[in-house]
Structures are given as C-alpha cells and as structure tokens.
Amino acid sequence: MSTDTGETADGSDGDARERLIELAAQFYDQFERGDVPHMDVPTRTKTNIEYDPEQKVWVYGDRKSTRSANSVRGAQKLLKVIYSIDFLANQLEEDRSSTLRELYYLSESWDLDEAQFNSQDESNQLIEDLEIVSDVRREEFHMRPEESGAKVMGPLRLREQTNRGDREIHCQDDVGQGGYQIPNDPDTIDFLDNDADFVLCVETGGMRDRLVENGFDDEYNALVVHLGGQPARATRRLTKRLHDELDLPVTVFTDGDPWSYRIYGSVAYGSIKSAHLSKYLATPEAQFIGVQPEDIVEYDLPTDPLADSDVNALESELEDPRFQTDYWEEQIELQLDIDKKSEQQALASYGLDFVTDTYLPERLDEMGIL
Amino acid sequence: MSTDTGETADGSDGDARERLIELAAQFYDQFERGDVPHMDVPTRTKTNIEYDPEQKVWVYGDRKSTRSANSVRGAQKLLKVIYSIDFLANQLEEDRSSTLRELYYLSESWDLDEAQFNSQDESNQLIEDLEIVSDVRREEFHMRPEESGAKVMGPLRLREQTNRGDREIHCQDDVGQGGYQIPNDPDTIDFLDNDADFVLCVETGGMRDRLVENGFDDEYNALVVHLGGQPARATRRLTKRLHDELDLPVTVFTDGDPWSYRIYGSVAYGSIKSAHLSKYLATPEAQFIGVQPEDIVEYDLPTDPLADSDVNALESELEDPRFQTDYWEEQIELQLDIDKKSEQQALASYGLDFVTDTYLPERLDEMGIL
Numbered sequence: 001m002s003t004d005t006g007e008t009a010d011g012s013d014g015d016a017r018e019r020l021i022e023l024a025a026q027f028y029d030q031f032e033r034g035d036v037p038h039m040d041v042p043t044r045t046k047t048n049i050e051y052d053p054e055q056k057v058w059v060y061g062d063r064k065s066t067r068s069a070n071s072v073r074g075a076q077k078l079l080k081v082i083y084s085i086d087f088l089a090n091q092l093e094e095d096r097s098s099t100l101r102e103l104y105y106l107s108e109s110w111d112l113d114e115a116q117f118n119s120q121d122e123s124n125q126l127i128e129d130l131e132i133v134s135d136v137r138r139e140e141f142h143m144r145p146e147e148s149g150a151k152v153m154g155p156l157r158l159r160e161q162t163n164r165g166d167r168e169i170h171c172q173d174d175v176g177q178g179g180y181q182i183p184n185d186p187d188t189i190d191f192l193d194n195d196a197d198f199v200l201c202v203e204t205g206g207m208r209d210r211l212v213e214n215g216f217d218d219e220y221n222a223l224v225v226h227l228g229g230q231p232a233r234a235t236r237r238l239t240k241r242l243h244d245e246l247d248l249p250v251t252v253f254t255d256g257d258p259w260s261y262r263i264y265g266s267v268a269y270g271s272i273k274s275a276h277l278s279k280y281l282a283t284p285e286a287q288f289i290g291v292q293p294e295d296i297v298e299y300d301l302p303t304d305p306l307a308d309s310d311v312n313a314l315e316s317e318l319e320d321p322r323f324q325t326d327y328w329e330e331q332i333e334l335q336l337d338i339d340k341k342s343e344q345q346a347l348a349s350y351g352l353d354f355v356t357d358t359y360l361p362e363r364l365d366e367m368g369i370l
Numbered sequence: 371m372s373t374d375t376g377e378t379a380d381g382s383d384g385d386a387r388e389r390l391i392e393l394a395a396q397f398y399d400q401f402e403r404g405d406v407p408h409m410d411v412p413t414r415t416k417t418n419i420e421y422d423p424e425q426k427v428w429v430y431g432d433r434k435s436t437r438s439a440n441s442v443r444g445a446q447k448l449l450k451v452i453y454s455i456d457f458l459a460n461q462l463e464e465d466r467s468s469t470l471r472e473l474y475y476l477s478e479s480w481d482l483d484e485a486q487f488n489s490q491d492e493s494n495q496l497i498e499d500l501e502i503v504s505d506v507r508r509e510e511f512h513m514r515p516e517e518s519g520a521k522v523m524g525p526l527r528l529r530e531q532t533n534r535g536d537r538e539i540h541c542q543d544d545v546g547q548g549g550y551q552i553p554n555d556p557d558t559i560d561f562l563d564n565d566a567d568f569v570l571c572v573e574t575g576g577m578r579d580r581l582v583e584n585g586f587d588d589e590y591n592a593l594v595v596h597l598g599g600q601p602a603r604a605t606r607r608l609t610k611r612l613h614d615e616l617d618l619p620v621t622v623f624t625d626g627d628p629w630s631y632r633i634y635g636s637v638a639y640g641s642i643k644s645a646h647l648s649k650y651l652a653t654p655e656a657q658f659i660g661v662q663p664e665d666i667v668e669y670d671l672p673t674d675p676l677a678d679s680d681v682n683a684l685e686s687e688l689e690d691p692r693f694q695t696d697y698w699e700e701q702i703e704l705q706l707d708i709d710k711k712s713e714q715q716a717l718a719s720y721g722l723d724f725v726t727d728t729y730l731p732e733r734l735d736e737m738g739i740l
Contacts, residue, residue, distance in 0.1 A: 180551075
C-alpha cells in the first residue's frame, strides 16, 4: 500500500522498528565514546515553530532541549526511553498494538521500578519525544490513538487491511446511514476507485447528517468527512491522503466562531504541540468554506453576540502565525467589528435545503471548485 | 420491521403524526368547551421519579406542571407548540428529518414572530414536552439527535433501511476495524441472523480496540458495543433492542469510578431527565461487569486516589434510587473505604492479553454468562 511519502504499511513498520533500535544504539555509542548519554529534542513552544515553505506547514525551529544522563532525573528518563523502545520493538515484531494509556499501565509490569512511569503525562511525553527524534509517527510504532477517527460518506471504494483480513468497502453502497468508520490507523487503507470531485470536512454531526440526508455527497460527488469537533489524528491523516493521493481539493465547513477556525487550522496547518506531525497530518491546501464572518453579514444569519472568551480567542488568532494571511485577518477583523458569531446549522433559518441547494454550491463556485 | 414494542418503523411514523395532531386537536376541544387551553406535563425532578415494577425502569410519578394560556407567557408557549406540531407533521408527511438545532433556527422562518424560539433551550424543552405528552420518541418525529451512535463489532448480520435503499451488513465481515456505525435512528435496523452469546458494552475507545484486536468478539461470540463515554440515545436504543429481540444478556464494562457507574446507570435504568424514554432506551437487565471496586482489591490494580468530587459523586449515588441495591451499596461503600479508583485499561498492568484471557472470562463465568 503506497502513501504520499512513499512508505508502505509493512515497510514503514520495519522502518519504525529499525529507527527505534538505531536510537538505542546511539546511547551505546555515546557510552563507548565516553560521552554522557543524551538525546536532543526540539523545544516545543510557540516561539520555536516556523513555516517550512517546501512542506507548506509549520514545523519546529532549531531550538533544542536535551535529555541527559548527567543527573539522576535525566538518567531515569533515558532508562524509561530504553524500556519503552524495548517494548515497542517487541510489539512491532509481534505485529500487535496498544494505546498510550496501556503503555503507562504496562510499565507497572517492568522488572525495574525506576523504569516505570509515574504518570500518564510522562509516558505520553516520552512517546512524543520518540516520534520527534526518530521521525516516525506513533501509529507506525503501533501505538493507537485513544480517540478513533470519524466517518466518511461519498463515492469512494477502498480496501482496508484489518487484522482479520482485507475488506473492500464502498463508502456509499456498502455502509449504513452512519457511513464508513475511519480506523485508528488509516494507512491500512488503499484507495481503489472513486468518482469524487472534492472533499468536504464537516464539523458537526447535525450538519453531516443534513448533507447525507439531502444526498449532497451523491449529487455533488463529494466525500463528506465528519470531523466531530477537533478532529482525531486518524481523520486528519485520511483527509491528507485523500488530497495528496487522489488529488482532491479539500474544503472545511465549520461554525463561524474562533474555536471552529482552530478546527480548520488543525486540518490545514497542524498544531503547535504536534508540529512534528504536520507533514503527515496537515493539508495546507485545505480551504475554509465557511461559515465565514462575511457570510454572517451577506446571508443575514441568526447570530449570538461574541463572549469575552470569543474575543480573546479571535485576538490570539490574529497573533497566530497560522492565521497571518490577508484572508484571515480580514475575516477576523470583520468578526470583531460585527461582534457576532453563527453556527453552521443557522443556515436552516432559510429552510432545510438552503445549505445544499444554495449556500454550499455558491461558495464552491466562488472558490473555483464547482 | 418489528421492535419489542410491536411498532413498525413506518407504522410508528404514522402513529407519531397522528398523536401530534391529536394533541393539537385537544387545544381546539378546550377552546370549544370554553376552557383555557392548557397542556399537562409531568414534573421532571428527582423527587418525581419512581420505580415501575412492570417495566423495571424509573418513570415519572404523578406530579404535573401545567402549561396554560392563562398568561401571555403561557399562551406564547402553546403557540410555539402549535407551530412545532405543524412543522413536525409536515416533516413526517414528507419523510424528512431534522435536528433540534435546526428546529430552533428554522423557527426564524415562521411567519409569526411570537412563535419563534428565543433560545435553543426553549425549543429543546418543547420537544421533550411533546415526547412526554404524546408518548412518542423524538426519533419518531424524525428529530435526529445531534450526537450519533457509536459502533458495533460482532457476529451479527443486519439490514439497515437508509434513505438510499436497504443495506445488508455483517458486523464483522463487511466492516473495517472500526466496526459498524450505529445510525441516528437504530429502529431502521432489522436483525437478520447472529451467532452472538452476549452483548458487551465498553466505555472507552482504547478498550474497545483492545478487545477487537484480541479477537474477543470472535472467540467469545460477543457483540462489542462501544459506548464512547456517556452513551448516545441511539447506542442505548440499539443495546435495548439487542437484549429484547435477540434475547442476549447485556454486560457493561467501564472504568471503576463513580462517573462510569453513571454510564452503566444510564444504560440500565435511564436518566432522570429522560425518564419518559426509559421504556425505549433502558435495559434494566444489563449487568455491570466491572471494573468493580472489588476487582481493584482482588486484582491489585494500579489506582488513583479518589478526588473530593469522586467522593461526592459516590455519596450522591448512594442516595440515587437507581443504585439502591445491596450490590451497589456494597461496592460503593468498599470504594469509599479503600479511597481508590481504577481505569479499565489498568488491567494492562498484567499484559495486553490479561483482560481478554483472564479478567473478562472470569467475570463472565461468575455472572453465569459463560
């Protein structure tokens, strides 16, 4: 199964194991050279992310933090790294998987008390460090996210490699009204064939169901991807693959408030906390379809006034490098000016079909997608 | 399609429409008799729920609140009821559906300003009133819940009536690793055939994925239903139907803390706020499989200390009529005594297979299900 990065599902597992073992080998080398063993990890703060024009996503800058065995605390950290690498290498060899939470509890069974995790924050952080240092995604270590992906409806036939064999599924003809459930690791999916013209990621379940009931996916050859609020990693990964491999434009349809713009931001640009994953998860070409502050004015939508927390969030978005474009500055300034926000389901004030008959076709036309 | 209550999907829609119109007709009768139009609704507080030994669930008692046109405010309420009934009757005639949120926004298009809703709380409450007074579930009015159901994996073949035709789906062979996505209205499902011995409802996604990875559903003929925290109405409805129509024992597997016992409570007994729905949604025969406070002791599981909010929640459960059984009093007292809580994934401290090889088989055996 091929992905945009040229990795294969099986191949990347092999890679992942190798890179983990390389990392452990590096500690041996340091010992051998008489160096104090250490591991450098990029500093993960807002001031240390920068735009990578080649990948078109935000990535970590050059600032590093060092985990070193020159203190008891640091030595213990590296001990935990070694035990975790050992566990993960075994897990990959046995073709099994686990969650972050299981790893934390599993450590209680390790023979050395000092290697056990004191909190789940500690084990989560360690796995993130390993992801960054080895440049391998957690899913390739077979660490499943706690939170599963959302669902897809549209003209796409795919093959999913499950642990009970392959399944061929058409995301309209072979699924119920609820659609196709995205697995935890969407790199187990092969795209077979499709009649899709674009991807429409939708924030709320209510709107997703409206589009499906109105047959929007069928009439407009849209792959409707339900985000369900802040999207899971699996959902973002699948969206990226739909864009990169099937060459489909990606649009994001959310409520018209600052929290929803962040949902768009996480689909398009990734997040600061996981900037190392941007190249796997982010779809920089994703376009925001709405609800735009401009739409609130133009379509005279029902609104609520901005709360103080909304105003603060909008102001902080103006400072966020991901939103420093003319488009977003204009929209955010407009929203602060009109002092209003609106939900995507507010489009129902013109009837249940307005969103599929009028709003989305008009926006898609403006955006050059239809 | 038949359900335990002897209703049919199509038939019940007809019924729903009739009952709504009867309700409107009742206002006409009141006018005609020279009475002030009014509508009685059971009072929805903890003191007005009581145990119905026949249905084995908690239902509203005899205390009523009256919505009457003897004040401007009351008259406006009834006006909104009439407009809502008109909308719902049309919706049912056209075989369409909508969400609570859409209803709220749609009211902006109504010709009479006084009939429009001022807040979504108001429209939500009105629909709940209509459910209670007409004894018809919201889903039968074709009001979709905002939140969709979770997913099922196990030896069950079903037919779902979608708005694009019927789909036959086997919940192991025809789905990906993510399972079968429960639709918003699970009464569109017909159960065709199954090899299931019991239903296992699971709180967390991480544990659900563990069971599926370990092939627990296959080895033990279990229908694994993912609850995903507090379960959606659709998930509870499907669980009840699996119990009533397929005669399968239902077990609920959650974390070992007071919030999770409430998840069990909502599957088994329903909630106070929706006691009128208990007979459709609750499965009083559902058994709690764990994590029990007893298990924390017996299996010496990794724990966290109880927070103050946990202690308060446990104490309030001791007062909750749904938990006033010897079993629950014993378990809750034990938990207050040991002052500890544990997560279901804590079973991983004995390895990734402990839950499927040891813990669940032992518990199912104790409970007489295996």
